[in-house]
Amino acid sequence: MNRTLSFKLGAIAFLIVLLLIPLLMIGNLISERQALRDSVVQDIAQSSSFSQQISGPLLVVPYRKTVKSWLTQDGHTFQEAKENSGFLYFLPETFELEGAAQTELRSRGIYEARLFHADNRISGQFKVPANWGVTDDLEGYRFDTPFIAVGVSDIRGIEKGLSLTLNGQTLDFQAGTGLSWLGGGVHVPLEHLDGQAQTRLDYAFDLALQGTGQLHVVPVGRTSTVSLKANWPHPSFVGSYLPAEREVNAQGFSARWQASFFSTNLEDALSLCASQGSCDELRGRTFGVSFVDPVDQYLKSDRAIKYALLFIALTFAGFFLFEVLRSLSVHPIQYALVGAALALFYLLLLSLSEHLGFGVAYGVSATACVLLIGFYLSHVLRSAWRAMGFACGLAMLYAMLYGLLSAEDYALLMGALLLFGLLGVFMVLTRRLDWYSVGQGKLQ
Template sequence: MNRSLTMKLGAIALLILLLLIPLMMISGVIQDRQQLRDGVLEDIARSASFSQQISGPVMVVPYRKVVRTWVSNAQTHERQQELSEERGRLYFLPERFELDGKVQTEVRARGIYEARLFHADNRISGQFAIPERLGITENFADYQFDAPFLAVGISDIRGIENALTLELDSQRLDFVPGTQVGWLGEGVRVTLPALDAQKATQLTFGFDLRLQGTGHLQITPVGKTSKVHLAANWPHPSFVGNYLPAQREVNSEGFSAHWQTSFFSTNLQDVMSSCVYDTLCEAFTSRSFGVSFIDPVDQYLKSDRAIKYALLFIVLTFAGFFLFEVLKSMAVHPVQYALVGVALAFFYLLLLSLSEHIGFSLAYLLSASGCVLLIGFYVCHVLHSVSHGLFFSAGLAALYGLLYGLLSAEDYALLMGSLLLFGLLGVFMVLTRKLDWYGVGLNRTAKPEVAHE
């Protein structure tokens, strides 16, 4: 390879490295704006309500137990019985738990930033199967029971939008704030009628819960058999938690999903037993599932993904210039390379600033169109040919179109990117298949060739 070609390639490589500086600065701006947006969304959620998790209902039966202890009298050497009282609670999970939820989403804005809130209209129902003597196998006469109550954990009770009333068989009972169960966290409870502890009892319950939140809606499947159905007008659901829906349907108007679990899959009965002595019980609350109402690919994520392809764009654009040089015996100055590279870098800054106001798709169209027109106008004069400039602009526009496809794809981005690179490599090899690389630059005149149309 001759010295002229080596120097030109070295200058191009140096320019590419220098252009990494503004690209890194723009990448930092993207991260800063994203952190600012996240802070605003946190403030909106703090003013409304955070992500929601429903854990329960759980039936709690407080008890007092007479404890008999035999002690020896040191003087008489006789054994005497001392009585003391022990307080505790019995916990029961539903035999059957069902939740049917219909969710509507809305957008709340603060300045240029938007947060998506959800309003879930839930119908929760099921049945408790209380065993004979409350499952106590020891001396039942030593137990006295206080009024049982039903506790429902709700992670952010500020989101409750209706007055909660429990339908228990033929009775209607009002909920009050607080679960009085530490490991359930925040929530509500309702006092139940006294139980006939001597015999087995079945209690059928139901109540409506309208709940507002942001981010995620999760449910803990507390039943021996649990069925949960959620439907929403959100077309981009991300199913989260330990269990995926058994059935789901997603279209442009929203989604519908159905979960079904049992104690065999959740093991919640044993987990609850270990939670009784813990103030917090992550093992219980973590056995949940639900839906995320967060846009999986927002403008900041797309802008961040776009700038990851910036180096590739610059290399491909410079490669196009270089092809014109070697195939048409034209000379392009390194300063001209640099100006085109800076214009490509400014595309990402335009994309970020416009997408905050008009949405990513329209911002991408306007930014790409502006850069293609500017670079196309400049290249027509650099290559001294309108046809060459238009051809170059068409190729650049095609690259922007392919990049948009890569950014919009969630599952096929890697495949599309690999095929794109392979195809461009093939085009480059075909165009230069007959080129004498040892002779490149030897016959080039000092002045660039002027192509006349």
């Protein structure tokens, strides 16, 4: 067919733009499937328990304070007494948590949610000042029964009964924290504690907790140490503080956090939360771990389709090289069919990755596309050897794309080197080509 070079280049460019339509549709489908998966995970969490946050223990002392004031009315002066109520809060001197978590998968259809079961041992010490730290007008105070409260963001995840060991005495936890701002959790009344003398309270309890997604801990101690290990090999450490020590391998991970009041400023955050009900700062001073796969098949498929336009342009460039170097004629419809096969690769990748995993799905999809395009080109290029060479080049491109997707930190560097190398190959192959004669003549 007789076509000028400019018309052929224009037709190729138009086809590339036209192929954006199916690529955008597949990209939207990836987002829809991801949203559907997230809703299923949310439903599973709704039926079991959501992400968990452990806040506490806190020593809480309810009080009533009588405030007297003199008033003058109608020439008479009299004394009025009002009673105000509130809470005194004491954070632990030391807070230690040792946890061991196991993960499991819960399935609904083709979608899965990862739950964790964490066995936590929490221990430490309170130092309670005499008279609960009240130094003025002690007679105006009336103290009710103090209690220790532990906040658990989703109490449905508490798997076993709880008991507190306090100075060698065993006390049973009761439901609820008794504090509206702390949310759900448990508490222990301390009937025997009067607070008149300075007291040291050594506490310890076991907390077996189930959750979905993430486990957060608020470092409530003046000195806080948290050690956590699990059989999950892809942890994502979240929150305001990274682990001081961590080890991650194929069998799981172990991590250790260390924090103090100097780094958390938790006393001010607690005071603001209790007095004004603004607890965002307190909730934000957490650290923990996410048991969610940081790069799932949907994210990888979305990243892969971002390279689709470049991938198609490189394949069409290879076609064009065959045309100008081997004096072949490739019809725009043939370009379009090969482009459609390249676009359908991403649909195959998405659908298979939901059942086989991303790595296997990528290999199967890439192999299917390379074989189909190779078979088709053996007739288009009128040579099985030429088609085989082109298919090998296409397979190398798919392998390089997989390398780009796997190398998160070096993806930009690898992509830049790949483009530079391909440009170099194109320039070397066309270094002796007379482009004026190609443009003025006809592509045979």
